[in-house]
Amino acid sequence: MSSRPSRRSLLAASALLPLGLCGLTTAAPVAGPYRVGALTVTPLRDGLFPLEPSMMPSADSTAGHALLQGAGLPANGPSPEPVNAFLIRHGDRYVLLDAGCGTVLGPGFNRVTAALAAEGVRPDQVETIWLSHLHADHAGGLLTPSRGARFVNAELVLQEREVAYWSDAGARASAPAALSPMFDTAQAVLAAYPDRIRRISGETELAPGVHALPLPGHTPGHMGVLITDGPEQLLIWGDIVHSRLLQMPHPDWTVIWDTDPAQAIATRRQILDRAATEGLSVTGMHLAARGRIERADAGYALR
DSSP, X not given: OOOOXXXXXXXXXXXXXXXXXXXXXXXXXXXXXXXXXXXXXXXXEEEEEEEOGGGSGGGSSHHHHHHHHHXXXXXTOOEEEEEEEEEEEETTEEEEEOOOOTTTTOTTOOOHHHHHHHTTOOGGGEEEEEOSOOOHHHHGGGBOTTSSBSSTTOEEEEEHHHHHHXXXXXXXXXXXXXGHHHHHHHHHHHHHSTTSEEEEOSSEEEETTEEEEEOTTSSTTOEEEEEEETTEEEEEOTTSOSOHHHHTTOTTOOOTTOSSHHHHHHHHHHHHXXXXXXXXXXXXXXXXXXXXXXXXXTEEEEO
């Protein structure tokens, strides 16, 4: 297990965020939509994030460099990782799962609204937004450039522990300075939707056949969404994996934005084991497609 990142490494990583993709364009196209019983799940690509090995310290190693080179990337990266939100459609009702970066992380993102328009959906038609967590690449798209509410009729649904963490002055004071922008975004979102936030606790039914699944570690209230309709299931697992290339074979590799790296590792291993055992179909905010998990040597693979 890697140690917690130093202030220096966090500052270096945060400095890269506004740079967007820095000219990288190689990544798998958007897959989907997916049918799960009566529901249609459509991935919405917000952009591509340039993941540097310094953002996943254990990947800044011989093993990590070899994986990057084996994928045709520079040994020192970056690896272009998808940033997705998901439109969930049931008849003429629309729900979003996360909302992408918006304008918070600079150029190269802010494509969710256009992706919605391509699906014939306006922001004011979205009734509910389930949030995996309040990091900027998931919640920034909830804000207009002037930091107002982009989805004027939507209720936000997220774990109580997530709201509490990002609202806590003590948590902010004890966090590395490089993470202050994350608190800025989270608090701006909470302020923009003051009367339209529904807090949930633990494993909760979000809609018929749809359950929130707590997956703490990346953040205290990080969650996935499990959709079930008869024998059909799809787990959208949020940020369990930031890089399929690096973390599937090495599930103990953590990113510098994990609030509790040890818990993030334990949660990742637990849900990967569950997915492999139960044959769950999975996808996530940083996966290009859905697939099923198989155990492979000391790690896992997505097929």
